[in-house]
Amino acid sequence: MIAVLMAGIAVAFFALPFFGLLWRVPWSEAWSLLTEPESLEALRLSVYCSLWATALAVVFGTPLAWVLARYGFPGRRIVRALCLLSLVLPPVVGGVALFAAFGRRGLLGDPLFDWFGVRLPFSTAGVVLAQTFVGMPFFVLTVEAALRGLDRRTEDAARTLGASPWYAFRRVTLPAIKPALFAGAVLAWARAFGEFGATITFAGNFPGRTRTLPLAVYLALESNPGQALVLSVFMIAISFAVIVGLRDRWLGGSGDGDPT
Numbered sequence: 001m002i003a004v005l006m007a008g009i010a011v012a013f014f015a016l017p018f019f020g021l022l023w024r025v026p027w028s029e030a031w032s033l034l035t036e037p038e039s040l041e042a043l044r045l046s047v048y049c050s051l052w053a054t055a056l057a058v059v060f061g062t063p064l065a066w067v068l069a070r071y072g073f074p075g076r077r078i079v080r081a082l083c084l085l086s087l088v089l090p091p092v093v094g095g096v097a098l099f100a101a102f103g104r105r106g107l108l109g110d111p112l113f114d115w116f117g118v119r120l121p122f123s124t125a126g127v128v129l130a131q132t133f134v135g136m137p138f139f140v141l142t143v144e145a146a147l148r149g150l151d152r153r154t155e156d157a158a159r160t161l162g163a164s165p166w167y168a169f170r171r172v173t174l175p176a177i178k179p180a181l182f183a184g185a186v187l188a189w190a191r192a193f194g195e196f197g198a199t200i201t202f203a204g205n206f207p208g209r210t211r212t213l214p215l216a217v218y219l220a221l222e223s224n225p226g227q228a229l230v231l232s233v234f235m236i237a238i239s240f241a242v243i244v245g246l247r248d249r250w251l252g253g254s255g256d257g258d259p260t
Helices: 002-024 027-034 037-070 076-087 091-102 109-116 124-149 153-160 165-176 178-193 197-202 213-223 225-250
Strands: none
Touching: 002 225, 027 225, 037 076, 037 124, 037 178, 037 213, 037 225, 076 124, 091 109, 091 124, 091 197, 124 178, 124 197, 153 165, 165 178, 178 225, 197 213, 213 225
């Protein structure tokens, strides 16, 4: 009974802030606040940038997860820790680090601008870069775990029958880890969609260019609190749907009832 009581307190601790938010929302004005031009523009930019960030996470994160899972090399633990560091790094610190690397006078930012005329800070591309930086580790972590848990005998059998490594990967490995690929991509998208700290630090808060939905919530807190509440509930609903969907369909959750 004590454990149940303490668990109930923990659940209340997580739930009360969201119930408080729902209690404060001006529901009679919710639709009009959600469909204001500023809200729709921020939503459009968030979807656009987060989808690009997810695509980059999948393209570069899949081979990274494969190398971390299948290849042993000196310093692999350090490389893995470096690739997953942004999971625990304060987002604003991530934004500062991105500035140091890709800013106008950064490690790569200076040659990018001088040679190609590319300027990433305070641009939509900068938003995508910041969102990829914080979202890709979720994809890599999920896919690497799936690759480590995969029975490699099917891959070995395919190669024994004459399949090339690429063919075996494409026709055997990828289908086997498809749920993990999907789950990792959705987690990366959700993290990118909700990114705030690295975005505002590296890309700024310019309407139509870098002001994503989380930044619009932050701005509306002072000028239009009702709009901030409505947008917050909208983002919470998306995050909640992602978590429930992944748990029950793609991550092997048993749902309600018997935990076995």
